[in-house]
Amino acid sequence: MREIKLIVIHCSATREDHPFTEHDLKIAHRLRGFDGIGYHFYVRRNGNIKSTRQVERVGAHARGYNTNSIGICYEGGLDCHGIAKDTRTEWQRHSLRVLVRALKMDYPEAQIVGHRDLSPDLNGNGEVEPMEWTKECPCFEVNMEKW
Template identity: 70%
Template sequence: RKNGDIKTTREIERIGAHAKGHNQNSIGICYEGGLDCHGHPADTRTEWQVHSMHVLILTLLRDYPGCRVCGHRDLSPDLNGNGEIEPEEWIKACPCFEVKKEWN
């Protein structure tokens, strides 16, 4: 939630429905927001959301060591084969911020 509250919407043991082709072996995390006032993708996270997301991800990394942290868009296919997922290749724009900069 925008106030930083973390809500469980699917038990962690259940297969997710968040990233086609990756649900079997991943855990989906969502945040409320992601669109600006015009409906365009934007990093709209509040200070509390950023804090809660960091706490949640650090907890998950402790429970699942060695995992890769990435955004939906980072799971898009590399259509031109250059080894990089570029904005024109994104299936989804979310999470509307650079996960690699925050977690790699």
């Protein structure tokens, strides 16, 4: 069994006005050279939680952190103009909470972070600030959620 230190929350970086199924996600990841979907879980707009990769398998979702992490992605993250936005539906918010809480029962020491929180601390002050983000994913403050 892998040692899990992180639960990393992602968005699919797709527009809120266009569906992006797990099949679409699989094609996108295969085109990037992955052997299937890199995230362990995918949360659709209707709140359905899709298991997309066995937790025992190392993911392909956060370079440098995959060995000891679980990746969760929610469908969306961009507004209808393609601008980063927290597009989570109430169903997604609920399902993310349920999923994270269940994972924390199995991995109580795991820290919950957003993908952008894994950006390098460029100014060395011990905090990854918005100006240092290499991407905006997951488009909301993970540490402000009540998991």
